[in-house]
Amino acid sequence: MWKGILYILLLSILLFTSKVKAQTDSISQKIYKNNILPSPSFTYSPRTDLVVGVYCLYQFKFDKKDNLARPSNLSFYYGTSYKGHTFLLTEHTFLTLQEKYFLKGIIEYKNTPEPFYGIGNQSSSEEYLNVNYYSFEVKERILRQYQQSKFFGLKIRYMHIFNVSYQDRDNNEIPAPHLKGNAGGYYPGIGPVWMLDKRNSILTPTKDYYLDISATAYLNSNGGAFGTVEIDGRRYIDFRKDSKRVLALQVVAKNTFGNVPYTELALLGGKQILRGYTLGRYRDQHSIQAQAEYRFNVVGRLGMTTFFGTGTVYDELSDLQFLKAALGTGLRFNINRKDPANVRIDFAWSLIDKNNGIYITLGEAF
Helix, strand or coil, rough: CCHHHHHHHHHHHHHHHHHHHHHHHHHHHHCCCEEEEEEEEEEEEEECCEEEEEEEEEEECCCCCCCCCCCCEEEEEEECCCCCCCEEEEEEEEHHHCCCCEEEEEEEEEECEEEEECCCCCCCCCCEEEEEEEEEEEEEEEEEEEEEEEEEEEEEEEEEEEEEEECCCCCCCCCCCCCCCCCEEEEEEEEEEEEEEEECCCCCCEEEEEEEEEEEEEECCCCCEEEEEEEEEEEEEEEECCCCCCEEEEEEEEEEEEECCCHHCEEECCCCCCCCCCCCCCCCCCEEEEEEEEEEEEEEEEEEEEEEEEEECCCCCCHHHCCEEEEEEEEEEECCCCCCCCCEEEEECCCCCCCCCEEEECCCCC
């Protein structure tokens, strides 16, 4: 009898061990496949006109067998328009083995004629200057994971604005307005960053949440110094647990202090948040913006979104009553089934001012 029981126990242990080994081998053999994804890119607004570009995204892992780390990415972008815009950008998010380190940064050069409407949230859309300048920016975050999904580290940024000139609405040369940083300058900065990142994907998150808090102290080449405090909070709700019905929420805030150049003030709008407003349509010492986006699958790789955003820039808390708002809809096409990366086409309209925008690029807005 005891021999029979012992035999059964030994047989069970052998079967269990072989099953565990098979599972382990299966996991160890799961190798991530790196991807190179090219895409056209277009943005349009009445002020900036059509900007045409090419975008290339490289998704990869430093260790293809590391199933704990989310994929890293490296992108390159070139864009131009007949109005004289030139953009050259490389951006990266690197996650090392088991996400021990999180590195995120950009290197960007651009020649960007743009309208300047003044400072404050009550500026007129009919009164503006045309500003021409060149800029070069390097920004890097170096974060270390100290607990699961929690990171702490440094943000380093260098911004240089040069060859600045001003024209009136008829493109006649005019003297520089009396503004801080009206002739450009360079602004090196450094400061701490704390990040909580539980997103399931860097490029196309569908669940969990993200919180980023940073403070940066800058030297101003024109004299003095200034600082910024920025907060970015996001929440993703996957209603069906299959990534086909997702509500994405975001709140961002920026506060500036000290001898701040007008180009470094808090800005409203752009292709990420409050789409429909040209980036910099409103600017001031502080900003707060929020948006909600509902993303849903239509069929196969094709999806759609609807989104709404609101926010404002302000100097005094009483200015918060002057909220701006925008809404829009968009299309999504997934060009990578194994590690989703969407080409997005967004159509956005402002509700308070006569602003609109069309954005075609790779990756979600947030």
